[in-house]
Amino acid sequence: MPPSIIISCILVSISLAGGQILFKLAALDIVKYKALGVASVFTPWLAAALMVYAFSTALWVWVLMHAPVSKAYPFVLLAVPLVPLASYWLFSEALNMKYAIGLGLIIFGLFLIQSD
Structure with a gap:
């Protein structure tokens, strides 16, 4: 795949991850608002997450116009x-060694799949 497609694929992944973090921040806000008696599920974090996901979707469609899904996905x-x-880092959630090994295997698998 051309470097521009690889960079775009990486950007899709980063934006998907960022969107998940924004969804978590939205969830924390919703819990906080509920505790205050406010009946709102729409927060600025949720709006930001939806915008990031819209960007990710548009970029992903562009990637799929230029690359096979089997290589991009x-x-x-x-x-x-x-x-x-x-x-x-952001929420002090625990990670253990088994988790780290599994993540390492996922990254190694990605390199295996991409090397042709």
Whole structure:
């Protein structure tokens, strides 16, 4: 795949991971608002997450116009380690060694799939 497509695939993965973090922030806000007696599920974090996902979707469609899905889709797996790492740093969520090994295997698998 050309470098522009690979970079776009990586950007899709990063934006998907970022969207998940924004969804988590929206969920935390919704819980906070509910505790205050406010009946709102729409928060700025949710709006940002939806915008990031709209961007991801548009970029993904562009990628699929220029690359086979069998080569592009494995890049989505990059979001898998990004989300837990971000949740560890941002929300102090626990990660263990088994988890780290599994993430390493996913990344190794991506490299195997892409090497032709």
